[in-house]
Amino acid sequence: MYSTIGKVFDLTVEKFPxxxxxxxATKQVRFSYFEWQQExxxxxxAFVEAGVRKGDRISTYLFNTIELATAxxxxxxxxxxxxxxxxxxxxxxxxxxxxDAAPKIVLFEKxxxxxxxxxxxGFSEISFWYVDMETPDYAxxxxxxIQDSTSVPIEIDVTDSDPYAIxxxxxxxxxxxxxxxxxxxxxxxxxxxxxxxxxxxxxRGLVAAPMFHCAELHCCFLPRVHVGANxxxxxxxxxxxxxxxxxxxxxTVMFGAPTMWNMILQEKLxxxxxxxxxxxxxxxxxxxxxxxxxxxxRLGIPLIQAYGMTEMGPAITFLxxxxxxxxxxxxGKPGLGHLIRVxxxxxxxxxxxxxxLKPYQVGEIIVQGPCMMEGYFxxxxxxxxxxxxxxxxxxxxxxxxxxxxxxxxxxxxDMVISGGENVYPRxxxxxxxxxxxxxxxxxxxxPDEKWGERVIAFVVRKREDLSExxxxxxxxxxxxxxxxxxxxxxxxxxxxxxxxxxxxxxxLLRKELxxxxxx
Numbered sequence: 001m002y003s004t005i006g007k008v009f010d011l012t013v014e015k016f017p018x019x020x021x022x023x024x025a026t027k028q029v030r031f032s033y034f035e036w037q038q039e040x041x042x043x044x045x046a047f048v049e050a051g052v053r054k055g056d057r058i059s060t061y062l063f064n065t066i067e068l069a070t071a072x073x074x075x076x077x078x079x080x081x082x083x084x085x086x087x088x089x090x091x092x093x094x095x096x097x098x099x100d101a102a103p104k105i106v107l108f109e110k111x112x113x114x115x116x117x118x119x120x121x122g123f124s125e126i127s128f129w130y131v132d133m134e135t136p137d138y139a140x141x142x143x144x145x146i147q148d149s150t151s152v153p154i155e156i157d158v159t160d161s162d163p164y165a166i167x168x169x170x171x172x173x174x175x176x177x178x179x180x181x182x183x184x185x186x187x188x189x190x191x192x193x194x195x196x197x198x199x200x201x202x203x204r205g206l207v208a209a210p211m212f213h214c215a216e217l218h219c220c221f222l223p224r225v226h227v228g229a230n231x232x233x234x235x236x237x238x239x240x241x242x243x244x245x246x247x248x249x250x251x252t253v254m255f256g257a258p259t260m261w262n263m264i265l266q267e268k269l270x271x272x273x274x275x276x277x278x279x280x281x282x283x284x285x286x287x288x289x290x291x292x293x294x295x296x297x298r299l300g301i302p303l304i305q306a307y308g309m310t311e312m313g314p315a316i317t318f319l320x321x322x323x324x325x326x327x328x329x330x331x332g333k334p335g336l337g338h339l340i341r342v343x344x345x346x347x348x349x350x351x352x353x354x355x356x357l358k359p360y361q362v363g364e365i366i367v368q369g370p371c372m373m374e375g376y377f378x379x380x381x382x383x384x385x386x387x388x389x390x391x392x393x394x395x396x397x398x399x400x401x402x403x404x405x406x407x408x409x410x411x412x413x414d415m416v417i418s419g420g421e422n423v424y425p426r427x428x429x430x431x432x433x434x435x436x437x438x439x440x441x442x443x444x445x446x447p448d449e450k451w452g453e454r455v456i457a458f459v460v461r462k463r464e465d466l467s468e469x470x471x472x473x474x475x476x477x478x479x480x481x482x483x484x485x486x487x488x489x490x491x492x493x494x495x496x497x498x499x500x501x502x503x504x505x506x507x508l509l510r511k512e513l514x515x516x517x518x519x
Contacts, residue, residue: 004158004183005076008190008226013037016201016228024066025245026235033228036070038151043074046149050105050127054079054156057103057166061085061094061112063235064211067131067142069221071107072211076183079158080104083166083178084212086499087111087236091118098123100178100378101166107131107142160184166377167214169310178377179310186218188370189313192336193223196318197253197281197304201228204276206245206254208237214314215283219306220255239263243272250276257502258287259440261295266439269298277301279321283308288433289328296324307331307408311392313371316340317406329430330405331398338369340406341391342399350388357399362409362424365398366391397424414506416445418453423485425455431481432457435474437466442496442504443487446513457487458509460495 003011012021017034024030031039052058058080062068068084075082083101085094094115098106103126108116110132120128120138128139135141164183168176193199205224209216211233224231232249234241237260245251254277256264261282280295283306295303302321308314317340319332334340342363344355357363368391375383386393397409409415409424416423425443432441440460445453459471468490475486497505 003187004160004162005164005186005222006073006158008187008222009040009073009076010037010153012225012228019201019228020230021225022066022069022230023232023249025232025249027066029066031066039070039146040073040077041151041153042146042149043070044077044154045152046146047074047080047105048078048154048156049149050145052078052080052104054158055081055163057081057083057101059083059085059098059101059103059106060212061087061106061108061116062131062212063087063109063111064207064233065109065131065235066233067107067109068211069231069233072217072221076164077158078154078156079162081163081166081180083168084217086168086212087210088499089115091115095119095122096175097168097178098126105129108139110134158183160187163374167310177379177382180374180377181313181371182374185313185371185373186222188337189218189315190223190226192371193219193306193315194227195336196306196315196320197223197279199223199227199229199253203227203229203252204250205229205231206242206249206251207231207233208242208245209255209257209260210236214310215257215306215308216255218313219283219315220253220281224253237263239267243267243269243274246274246277247272252276252278253281255281255283258282258291259498259502261287262291262439265291265294265298274299274301279304281306283315288430290430290434292324292328305332306335307406309392309394309396311373311386311394312338312367312369313373315371316367316369319405323405327403327405330401330407332406333404334367334406335369338367338371340365340367342366342406345397350385350393353389353391359400359402362397362399362422365394365396365406365408367394368392414444416443416453416455418445418448418451418455418484421484423455428455428457428481428485428487431475431478432459432471432487434478435466435471437461437463437470440496442506442509444506444509444513446489454488455485456489456491456513458491458493458496461492466492 013033021033021036058075105127107129129142130139131142160183163180165181166178280301280303305319306315308316316338317332342357343351345364351364428443429441439462442458446456448454497508
């Protein structure tokens, strides 16, 4: 019998009642574990008083806040299913998720009020709770709801096999899908991450990545609560604030997507004392080897990488700190209890789990493990397809080397076939990142009458005088890139469309290409 998310929280409170648990740096609110437990219990009772029952959904449309952290455990205690919504989504996208998840309550904040104001009339069955003052007339005030609520623990029978969350996929290829995770899935994920990152009660973790995303929520925030460590929450990522908070709060551990670490590297690092930081974590998207080396050299901290996907909780592999340079570019080895195969892709249906490829042969990555989702919410056919024969079929392409380290080539949908040759955008992107004038890059294919597809690159420049000719010469002279893989066109942009986990939304770049072609 596993524990549950709510029980994990209470056990930590029992061990460390007077230890600082959480600090919301934006609101200047600090709670010990006992004080935080009182807030969690009050909110849990308020939810029940508002009609929330076991299995009902509670959505949060919030930036990183103490209220989101409190709602996370309050929902778990009463058997409600938490549904954290991406704060970057707009009206139509949020409405799509609310229609699909059908929550009883939605928590939202002032920063995002305009979005809810636009769509609330279409959801008369939902109670909207405003996490701020001057509440709009269609909503209830969050603080009013908990003001008179009791902090007495509520007794509801919640089991390890009950669903605890619906996490919507990041939508790199279109509409997101709701991933259902059970309590036991995330207890396993937490244990694995505690072990991989060697977390202790003495750690002070910075919550700078979005809490609605499972990389921060499941791999960092929950494991730190699990061991009795501290979580310092900032409203949203801003590199200067991150560096200052690390100094002021003696942060020891922090997770960031590669684009976040890249932004930190652009700051004047000698203006801050970040010596308390003992380890940096990255994942959610590939990091070019050149950026890994720069982080290690300039920040002076060891790095640990996690690779995975929402459907698996997310982490399935880890690349340890002593492997970062000798296995640069690798996603690492399987995490505890996880089995990974690289199999021959099947163009007509799900890949067969027994069609296992040899080292260095590129195929689809499939995985089994204790953190696997229960399935997609309201999508039985897609669940059956993605979990074919008991393996989660990731849609990612990759290969193992002779030492058993996994390398991610790309998404199946992103592979470029030019002149009959397979081109994996990531290897082209890694080469372009080595140019000192490139800040960010995305490679994809464009239809071509002669070659079928040709390779093109969207580039964010570090310096304005960077030209297409300079990049083409750089690629021609680079011994890591065959001629057929070289981009045939460069498009310079101010920024690349990324989702909250840092993954580039290439489907948006393809739309932009199509529009320009048809214009």
